[in-house]
Amino acid sequence: MFRVLFALIVLLRCCNAGAQDADGQDPIARLKSMRSKGEWDSMRIVAVRLLNELPGSPSAARYEAEWHLALAVGMNDDPLGAIEHAQKAWLIARDMRDTVRILGSLYQLTKFNVEGRHYEEADRFRREHLALARGYGRDTIQHVLALNSMGSMFSRIERPDSEEYCYREGLRLLGDRTHIVKQALLGNLASTLSARGEHSEAAQLHEQVLAELDSTDLHNKAWTLSNLGRSLLYAKRYTEAIAAFDTGDSLNAASGNALDLAIDLAELRAECLEAMGDITGAYAMIRRARDLQDTLFDRSMNEQLLELETKFGTQLKEEEIARLDAEAREREERLRVRNVQLYGSLVLAVLALGAMLLVWRNLRQKRKYSATLEKLNTELGEQKSHIEEIDRLLQLKVLRTQMNPHFIYNSLNAIHNLVRKGEAVAASAYLDGFARLLRMVLDHSVKERVPLADEIAFLRQYLKLEAMRFQDGLDYLVDADRALHDDEDLLVPTLLVQPFVENAVWHGLAPKQGERKLTVRFAMRGEQVVCTVEDNGVGRNAAPKRAHPDGSASLGLQLTNERLQLLAFKLGDTGRVKFTDRWKAGCRRVRG
Template sequence: MLKLGVYYRSRNFDTARYFYQRALEESQHHGYARGMVAAYAGAGVTYGMEGEYPQAIIHFEKALAKARESNIPDLVFNQYNSLGIVYKRLGDYPRSYEWYNKAMALADSLQDPLKIADNQFSIAVLHDMMDEPDKALTLLRESLKNYTKAGRPVMSNIYNSIGVILAKANNYDSALHYYFIALEMDRKVDKKEAELIVMNNIGNAYRKTKRYKEAEKILLDALHEAEKVRLNQAKADILYNLSKTYVAQRQTDLALEYALKMLDLSKSLGSFLQIGEAYEVLSHIFEQKQDNTTALKYYKDFKAYQDSLFNQNKTKEFKTQQTMFDVYKKDQELAKQELELTYLNEKALLDKKWKFMLKASSALLLFTLLLLYQRYRHRLRHNELLKSKNAVIVSQKQHIEEMNETLEKRMLRAQMNPHFIFNSLSSIQHFVTVNDKASALKYLTKFSNLLRSVLETSTGVQVTLAEEIELIKIYLELESLRFDNEFKYEIKVDQRLDIYNLEIPLLLIQPYIENAILHGLLPSAKEDKLLNVTFEATDNAMRVSIEDNGIGRKAAQVIKEKKGYKKQSLGMSVTQKRLEMLEKNKDTTAAVTVADLYRDNGEPEGTRIIINIPQPINGES
């Protein structure tokens, strides 16, 4: 059953889990502890391959508990390592390091050099991911010594990993030494995929040290081998290095030939990263050919795929954080279930004792008093257990909040205003804290719609005016909900504007609207706070008016100075640069005009911002 589980987990996850469940039931029936541990662990690996990390952790912890209960050290070691791997994939490096250290302590106590070597390699990879190359190199070299001590052939990927770390530090001669050792080992055991990876690394090192002919030779050999065994992923990497080598030698025709092959292959693989790399190389090639128009076209394609890859990574990070939240939520649920089970067991025990006491005679009064005292002691222990579990839950909640703050910091480079995203997350947290589920759900739905709309349009530089207006509407709904409908707003659109064909840069207007809300309307004591956003057509341009009846610029500046705000708004400066770029090849100047509004008696009445956007009207090119 276990072998069938291993066979099917790379083919069909559900079938693999079925066989692991069968193996678990058979092992439980026969009391076979190793079989039970292997079944739990196999199911954990299957869930991990499927990306279901909370379930993977649950099954690895069950395997660990059984291995400990049965006192099987080698299986305990394996589960420590497995949990370290899962938390590493989740990006929770501290918890990953904690599990790896437990595995190392156990391997040291067993004095098993092979287990020590395996664990040192795992920790070295973790240090490399945490940008700690010196620690990674030290552990990799110690791992080599322990593999030799254990009498086991050294894994070639250790030598290759050392070479990669040295190459990152520009120590290419030493890197090449380790690459060639790895290459010789891979060729002896006919590990073709690993061999091609090392050959590509060697070619890259030769290229970096300007040994172009040597780089060209080994990369062409690697390309020939990749085509024979149909390893397309390795082939795409080799084509990239090969085209870069010819670019460095200014052999533009050969560079163009291999770059175009890489582009076609990357598109068939659906690899955004490699498609972007191909566009970047093609931009350099046509720049060498002095074909600036084509070079610019490929550069724009490269930036578009780079932005798309960035957003994919952000989405992936968000999903990873959500998965980690699910893990901690599962931990809390398990803790709660354990408490409930303890309570039910104690309650059943007490019921049984009370029935016994009802049947006892008055002569057993002393015994009854002893039982009551025992019950009191049980409850004391139960309360202590509850306090302990609650402390763990509070600690986990604080950890989740810290992860949320980290996520918010990582989103600073995203296209939306990071300050708005942080405030939105805080608003959602506030609604959840006060148990206002309806407001939390409403706010979260609108916030996710805005995020999805931005991500769906982020691969392009321009969006239609209709899409921009829809994003602004969602944004205003969020801000209105966030500030308890403290202000009203109106959006007016000139009927002469063809909003479905007219295009403007994504989220160009939003920073000015946000500025009007935060610094104009919110500080105002008025009850009828109003924001008007108007889109109207002019000759070869579009005029956007943002008008508020807030406190005015002078009063807003006084508030800013009191609060210690000295830096210019990054969103406003970036938007000004985007407007300046729109002036190219246009007859109309892009401009932003800010006017202070006053009442008849000279008191401030608000602010009006006029944005003049150069733009062909009604879909003209």
């Protein structure tokens, strides 16, 4: 998190440090002013207007317009569009043979290719950026930026020695100079050393970052204190770590209370308290982290709903504007035709041929109006379909938020019982697994589909926790055919299988005496992925006699069926759920 944050700061403030206003035009000054204020939408409009007004030949003004347009598009989460304009800016700078602007564009291309997950292209631009900056030799900052970018590449491909060299070489070139890229280098080097277990030196580097940060930059100070506390924790300097976490929490509260940072601080403080033997305090911090995660999840859902409502409202406004424009044009056209007919009647006796031409023209205009109205009706039909699609998406998101909370309540009770019995190791293991499962639920719940490997990992983590709650244990297997494992692009609906697994555990296996077995397997049948959930439980005939664990009515399978139908409708496919009784005990559930 620290490394990504500083990379973004460096890009915004340093990437185009050498780009100067060559011709002094007011639009360029406006673009730079909007960039400093973060007015991305206005900056995009001004840049597009400037590009339309400028000649197509390479110039400093055209470069600045393309560069700022790329930045504005990128800040609106459109890396592909940003890459297109950054590429144009780079070509202009190359035609102008302006090394400083070429360096700025190369850094921009690296950033947007990373955001678009085009890592091979990003690595190619990184190497070109470093070679040009090193050969140019007159811009130390660009040289250091290139080294920091190369360090990020080596981190991704797991070459820690090369990564460390890049960061240390960048710091050596900077020397005693004060520049924001120094903060990024120090933070990235600290992360590299922490990954290698050198936590004390990493803590010293984080302290240097704190010294470099502006005293008013409370948000970044809070993140830096979080990273400092993490290094102190792993260096077993627990008291200092707690102090860093407390200070970071205070600064975060003063700077807007970022929920992701608050969650990290609570989880780290829980880990530190557990290491110090304060199980009660650790449990309280885990509960706080869970509450913050719930708040973050609710806020994320509200933001998504607000975004959909905003888009829907904007669409309705655009439709209303289009309708009013069409009516105005139609009124103007009727007035013009009426005038033409009036003047034509005055000369009808003299210009019979003119009258015939006028009639022909009127017929042509009527055909044109008919075609226009037909096109408008077609567009309205398409817009209606789009609105219905948005409504289906909203229904789908609402269904995904209706997760039965009894598993969470039971897990907390299990942790409480273990702590009360004095089984600290078991409680800690259960707590870690529970926190990991909640994080998976949080990450997956905001996505419509996830890779099959992620879904399998989630099911295994869930069954691992359920197995810990059975005194006699639970034998389980979650796997997929090799062909599905090899398909990295395969996506499955998020959290769709878990209700069936939970149903098998608590209605089939929980009341069973003796060995309990559960198998979940994904297979490809034709063009469809089939998931089979099989158990050796008491069977469906015996299962209804047992009440739900929390006394509530089970809606999980009903909601999952509705969600599966919505997904199938959206994707234009078919999906179904099939229950099959085994020969003896147990039940098999098959989802198509």
